Amino acid sequence: MTVQSEPIKRKRRPFFLRRGPMENIATALIALGFLMLFQPFALVFYTWSLVTLLAGTVMFIVVSKFPE
């Protein structure tokens, strides 16, 4: 009698707890905030650049601690 072991099905983590995509979103936010801070086109982008940058940086620090 042979016992065939079935592969354990791991429950996939929800999207907002996955490191890869969340890190990419954080990186995009930082890049966007950085461009907004130094762009020469509209003052309103410059005004909102810190919020975008800060959101991206804090998000990056948090999500980089998630497991792979």
Added chain:
Amino acid sequence: MSVINSDTTILEKEPERAATSRPASLARRIGGLSDRAIAWLFITPTIALLLAINIFPLIWAVRLSFTNYRANRPNAVVESVGLQNYQRVLTDSDIWIAMQTTAHFVFWTIVLQTLIGFSLAYLIDRKFRGHAFWTTVILIPMMLSPAVVGNFWRFLYQPQIGLFNYIVSYVTGVPPSSFEMLGSVSLAPWSIIIVDTWMWTPYVMLICLAGLRSIPDYIYEAAEVDRASAWRQFWSITIPMALPFIMLAVLFRGIENFKMFDMVMLLTGGGPGSTTEVASITLKREAFESWRTGRASAFAIILFVAVFGLANIYVKALNRVKQR
């Protein structure tokens, strides 16, 4: 004979004994402290210094950025103003222009330093006759103090007696006193970019050279066997393998150039007008000429967040390149 023999035996056994014997614990020798405690004892001064010089001023600046504190009125009542300082900095069009000037300066210095630095490293790596001498000569500007370099280049840029104007005149044919590098609105930003490139290209070259020297020869030999052209070898071996080093050099220079102050102050002082007023000069003016310490702190924190965020994505990109 027997004496010699016994001496030889002792000498032979000495390294063996030294290897097998366990060293007396350092803790037993220093007043009964554990090894862990001794380790802490050694690193505590460094940590204390780091906290006092780096971390405490940072936390203090964050605190000041939410107040109306002025350093020239130390006895005045300090009141919390909430996010007002940040709001003012982020709606001030003069500071916005200073940010654009900084971006222009950082972009061009990095592009020029990376291109020239990598080209020089590639040439030096060829190991021609006297390459060690030329490496030292190229590294000299990097070793000079920015104060010396600033004064030195001010003389070079002098329209009447400056060597730079004479060289440009010799090459282009325009009279040397017909243009003024530091006094012209269009040329002043470029004069700073030229000096910074002259001074810091050797640094980029040094890092790129380390990257090029780390590429094993057998990879090129294998490419030769496969009849890969020199052009193909450069794009498929040299560039991908030196890329982490190039990126590291760009990161270091990028962070440094965002904080650029000394060279700009010595060469143009932010002028003519405010054409070369980079963010650090505006920051200094807010803090020590207008004495709006709270607002200057808010501005400093904004710059810090920008550089910190950029460094984060850059390190991520660097790790990806290394994993390839």
